[in-house]
Amino acid sequence: MNFSDIKQLHSEADRLQTFEHWPLASAVNPQRLAKAGFYYIGPSDRVRCVFCYGILKSWLPNDDPETEHRTHFPDCPFLQGREVGNVPMPTWQAARPRSLVRMESIRFPAYDEIGTRLESVSRLPRSVLQDRQVIAEAGFFYTGFGDSVKCFSCGGALRNWQKDDDPWIEHARWFPRCPYVRQQKGNEFVDDIEANFRNAVSGMSLPQSPQREHPIPGPNSQIDVQSLMEAVMRDQEEKGGSGSASQARPAPSGTHWDPEDRIICKICMEREVEVTFQPCGHLVCCEECTHHIQDCPVCRRAIRSTVRTYLA
Incomplete structure (x- = not known):
């Protein structure tokens, strides 16, 4: 992302957007880097503070951006609390940042932008009662068939929407390994939903067909x-059924x-x-x-x- 004026990067939200192709999203959180005053310059994992111009690289898992900033650039005016024109990210925007999924992991890059997904899901049938904005924010685009939608990141598809279904919860329930939903909602949100779903399923008593003598392998068995x-x-x-094509x-x-x-x-x-x-x-x-x-x-x-x- 190009910024014609470096002062634009005084905005934490604009700094966060520079991490669109950040290679270490799972190791060092881009939001914390942006909050600590950094923006991404590359190559590899090089970042620069917009206020002191200090550059850091060679990040390790669980490095804390603010701590590393203070260690290497203790005289940074931003860290010293001076008035430098920093514009913090609004709380509502920090809760739902833009997608920062690595491009090589995206299954449908044409729908990476929320505007494109929103235009797509606007064509969903009226029987789908969920807010189209929320569906798009949750990473889904319309497939063009029935009420089926797919995640642009993991490629998982959902259909048969019920009135009370929440797009974020359903995304995390059925595709808990999706990098997009984990980046947007956090690991704790996804892990809690996955655990609740697993407990609910384990407590279910599924009826067996009395006519079937040869059980079909289930989802938890190894597929032979x-x-x-x-x-x-x-x-x-x-x-x-004789004479049927199927x-x-x-x-x-x-x-x-x-x-x-x-x-x-x-x-x-x-x-x-x-x-x-x-x-x-x-x-x-x-x-x-x-x-x-x-x-x-x-x-x-x-x-x-x-x-x-x-x-x-």
């Missing part, structure tokens, strides 16, 4: 591709699984499976077909989110 697909095929054969193909004879066989989407029977449904954990569809279904075709549970999955 052969056993998973054989179980899916058995499940679909039990449901019957009917399961016959399972391979014997116990040998031909490595040449593709793992086929069980809806279109053409593309490979590539999306895992949450919360059930089933992997049976390609990404395109998931846009046209609301429930998992295996267990019939509502699909709340999807995760792009790559099979080795």
